[in-house]
Amino acid sequence: MASSQRSKYSRGEDVELPELGARGWLRWFWRQLTSMRTALLLLLLLAAAAIPGSIYPQRTADPNGVAQFLDNNAQLGKFLDALQLFDVYTSTWFSAIYILLFFSLIGCVFPRTRVHFDALRAAPPAAPKIFSRMPAHATFKSRRAGLIDMAATVLRKQRYRVVVTGNSVSAERGYLRETGNLIFHLSLIGVLIAVGVGGGLSYSGQRVLVEGETFVDNLTGYDSISPGAFFNESQLVPFKVTLDRFAASFDLKNRTNIGTPLDFKATVTSQVGQDGKPATSVIRVNEPLSLPHANVYLTGNGYAPQITIRDAQGNITFSGATAFLPQDANYTSLGVIKVPDAKTQFGLISFFYPTAAKLSTGALTSQFPAPVNPLLTANVYVGDLGLNSGVPQNVYSLDIKKMKQVAGPTSPIKGLRLAIGQTVKLPGTLGTMTFDGLKRFASLDISYNPGEGWILFFALSALGGLIMSLLIPRRRVWVRKVDGGFEVAALARGDDPTLEKVIEELANEIRQAEND
């Protein structure tokens, strides 16, 4: 690329002395901002600024990681937090860089669009005086008359825009290169807007469903929901999803691969609106269920042991399937059961082992993720469950600070152990506990981002523009009649791998046309 062509594109690179006054300064600033060099520096700065977000845990992607970091390094953590290093991609400094970049982009692209629009309708520039100054040029012998018209015909056939003036032809082609470049840059603006607006209108909620349970799409249906800034509950389309069955298959056959998950499959029945027709479908990890204004994704799964607890008189105080959170690849799972309706409130911290086995230390472990030898263990705590305090409680944890262990390692009575179908006595007068059976649960993510289609559209048009702008050669060609023959010269704008060849081939074609 010759720098003479480049200067056409790059504006405001020569440092000019600014005029005095605020206006002058503003104009100077704008020129600097929209210069190619600034764009380049901002791009590199953006790349550098993105790095810390991959080093430190980020609140959006890994909130637990951030909490852990703050616990382990309180002092440093505070300092990094003040620099927004746990929220890099929404930080003021990161935002400042990309906003500046996009201002620069806008300031650069719109004037160029106008220039290009004019160029599209302008005639190719007149032939240069001295052809040998052009990056590619050659002289060919010929004695035929009408050479110039022939050259014009050949060039037109090759889809050049052609102008004949006197004894020379000017031709230009590849306007789509600049069109592509503009499409590319404009599409980036499109992507940014779609990301911003879409993010604001989007929401993402989570819900754990045990087999047989139904999720109804309203705010109370979610275990947790994170709405975008402009999200409004009325956006939720009333639909229901029932988890009929959850199936997981694990490799039992290949020695080196035992226990690796092969497939997770949630069979659900969904119904849109009050009187929609129920439809059965399957959700897999890579195959979400698409409903109007919502996609339902499978993000996790585990076991939900069915437990019944009766008091000393035989009245049921707790009954149901509780989701236990998997702790390792073999689904050793941890669950909490709270029994607020008993005479003395109590709670259980319970482990479930799908395929229980004893380690040499005597501790239990699970050897395989499928329920080959299911075993449930539980430690029992009595005392205030804190459910009456009005503070929302995490269903997966039991606050044992104000509770007393009555069965478990630190109490005289050992922890409980139950196989499926077994009933054991609870300590004191708490009653009995029965392990009735086993269900599975699926963690579902229900989310929707109305900007996604637009983002994809602009991303693909950016890609298309990019391909046009990088691969379509833009070139000017001139042919002039000289004594005993003709001269050809060519000039490329941007990279053009075939400029020399173009001249050869053009001359051949002109000569061939001559022989016809």
Next chain:
Amino acid sequence: MTSVTLNEGLSQISLAFVFIAMAIYTVSFLLFTGHLARRASKDVAVSKRAFNIERIAMTLLIVGSVSHGIGVVLRGIAASRVPWANMYEFSISGSFVIVAIFILSLFFVTDIRIIAVLVNAFVLLVLGAATTSFYVQVKTLMPALQSYWLVIHVTVAVLATSFFNIAAALAVAYLFKTSGWFASRKGKLAGLIRRILDVFPKENRIEKLSYRFNIIGFILWTFTLIAGAIWAERAWHRYWGWDTKEVWTFIIWTIYAGYLHANATRGWSGRRSAWLSLVGFAAVIFNFTIVNLFFKGLHVYSGLK
């Protein structure tokens, strides 16, 4: 997918083919360096005969790549799926594509022959790391990876990496060639290096070639990024979440966008943009090695503990 047969025995045979390929590449590499040294000789006869050495080296490179390719295919058969689901597999497949793209490119641009020695060295390094540090037994795909996007997204990423790699090798040659340091230095070694550098195409030519490989790489990388986002929407219920791997894909894309601008900015084309090309490629390597092995994220597919 509820039942898959894995064949670790076949995987060992695949590994044997990879080792054979490495042996052949090593001989080829030595011949390529010998060729360069002879080309640089002041004795015209020696310099002329060097072309024979180059021909043998190139033949060996092709033979090695055939063995390499067989190794890759057998690994795929052993695992009953595409052979790029963990670092070991990605390394052997990726380096194979680099060699293949390089050999194919020779049909279109003969003058990149001269950087065969650099490409060869890089591929040997990758295979060395793959076989010594990354090897894992064949495993099935975890559910999140069971998608045709694994084929599309990763294939294109590997292709992009190959083009970036060849462009980076050209950028290295360019930086050596334009370095004032060698030009001004006295002494035997500097003289030899100068003569070796004279064997390479003209500065302008190398710069252009590097640019062309980079633009193809950039187009492919842009596609990789978009395909990754589409897949992430399917598998992780959001198209973009600044996961570490996503961050580095973005960083690489931005660096190369900077590179393209540098080529059109006065004062930034030439050596500066060649450096940017190397920084970009360094980020590609970093993304593949350090990020895979040590950074936390959703893309934990190295398969190593």
